């Protein structure tokens with residue numbers, strides 16, 4: 384299987400760390416800030432393609448992570464979403480042309496199956512730039528917004544922040560990926576409802592093993608006042624996100640990309 | 656005495672909370688995000704002037720806080736520093752004109768004695784916009800950069816982040832306020848060195864009383880994994896900042912503003 388994830392968000396929101404945490408793979412060093420900032424000075428939001436082979440339990444997945452260094456980091460971010468939106472459209476375009484070939488050998492396919500959009504945890508509300516790009520992404524790709532660095536927010540702050548984000552998403556008509564609820568599978572339906580109710584997922588990322596105050600060794604962020612745990616569902620929604628992406632909904636993410644988003648793109652191209 | 660502080664930084668960095676924590680005064684509600692965001696939609700970085708009477712121990716201080724809502728929050732932040740820099744210059748201008756009057760009654764004086772610049776705790780380095788505005792502020796006002804929401808960073812992250820900020824500040828020639836070291840007062844000199852070594856000060860802000868895991872009631876942020884304490888010097892530099900601003904260096908901040916920054920401004924005006 385071939386699974387392509389795109390991570391979008393300004394630098395410093397823990398995107399690299401989250402990918403490494405999700406896939407327990409050192410795809411790139413989170414500390415390598417200098418290299419990525421050099422790219423930003425070219426004032427070009429490039430997309431960085433990072434490939435890896437994953438062996439998640441019983442299946443082997445070709446994972447591609449599309450990073451978007453520089454997005455939102457400039458003094459002037461006007462149209463900084465354009466390279467990202469173009470990239471998504473281009474993959475549909477490339478696939479479409481390959482499909483139209485009389486001889487169709489092994490197609491290269493980088494169509495994005497899931498786009499994780501990282502929201503800065505200000506505690507206030509979505510920024511104008513967030514709204515601009517999420518609107519454009521939501522109609523083209525399975526958009527999964529996450530609250531980055533959720534260990535910045537107390538329980539109350541987080542609940543309020545999530546509510547405000549959901550209000551703005553509804554008011555602005557931003558399309559978010561929602562796990563489908565199958566009526567014939569009560570347990571699966573319940574799981575889908577739980578996932579949907581938790582969105583946007585709050586995220587804490589870490590590949591470090593640390594020891595909690597009560598002696599457990601966990602993946603987490605060790606502060607002087609305690610350990611924020613990645614896999615503790617009271618601390619954040621990391622397990623829900625991982626479950627959605629890798630366990631329960633990878634197939635649905637792939638299918639909706641091929642059946643819905645790709646077909647939308649083809650139709651729009653045919654009409655113009 | 657009349658003390659004017661300016662807080663500069665994008666929204667959501669805890670500026671309002673910090674002012675309330677510093678002065679134990681509800682100057683404005685940190686939760687009132689909606690009102691301030693309305694101003695931003697006018698695409699105008701205004702300055703908001705908040706006045707209060709302070710009774711700090713033995714002296715009474717007329718405190719004015721200049722807030723800068725909207726700074727850095729737009730899609731295009733080009734020249735968003737201009738209203739802020741203009742405001743600082745304008746206060747010198749206004750004072751200068753009053754001084755030049757034949758009849759000089761009670762002058763109104765809003766010259767900024769200290770400018771707290773809030774740095775977003777990305778863990779990476781200063782953003783281009785930070786550098787742009789700090790360069791311009793540093794030559795006009797006592798500039799005190801702080802690492803906002805320092806409870807976002809683990810001990811190691813924080814130390815590295817501070818070091819990188821100091822490297823960029825030096826490389827870019829940004830002028831930071833440094834407490835003067837008087838050679839005839841060993842204790843004061845040692846205190847000044849300790850303050851200077853801690854810069855940029857890491858900040859955690861909170862006006863809430865919470866109970867720590869070991870039963871103490873403190874000002875802090877209560878997470879499920881522990882309490883980040885405002886006045887614990889292992890957790891952040893809040894006490895150092897408060898000491899500098901209110902206890903040990905308020906007079907020096909006022910004097911350098913009147914003797915150094917104001918005189919610089921006057922000279923530049925005379926020469927043109």
Ligand SMILES: Nc1nc2c(ncn2[C@@H]2O[C@H](COP(=O)(O)OP(=O)(O)O)[C@@H](O)[C@H]2O)c(=O)[nH]1
Pocket residue numbers: 393394395396397398399400401412413414531532533534535586587588589604777778779807808812
């Ligand atoms: N508070 C907090 N910091 C994090 C988290 N994940 C990563 N970081 C830190 O944030 C900084 C930037 O992380 P990085 O993964 O490089 O962010 P990127 O620029 O978005 O790829 C590093 O110092 C990380 O240790 C998190 O969940 N919470």
Ligand SMILES: Nc1nc2c(ncn2[C@@H]2O[C@H](COP(=O)(O)OP(=O)(O)O)[C@@H](O)[C@H]2O)c(=O)[nH]1
Pocket residue numbers: 505506507535536540665666667668669670671672673684685686803804805806807858859860861876
């Ligand atoms: N993690 C963290 N959050 C803070 C801190 N200070 C304030 N906040 C939260 O950040 C959000 C924005 O604070 P506010 O003072 O309104 O920020 P402002 O927009 O810069 O004035 C609120 O939810 C605060 O509770 C802090 O030191 N650490």
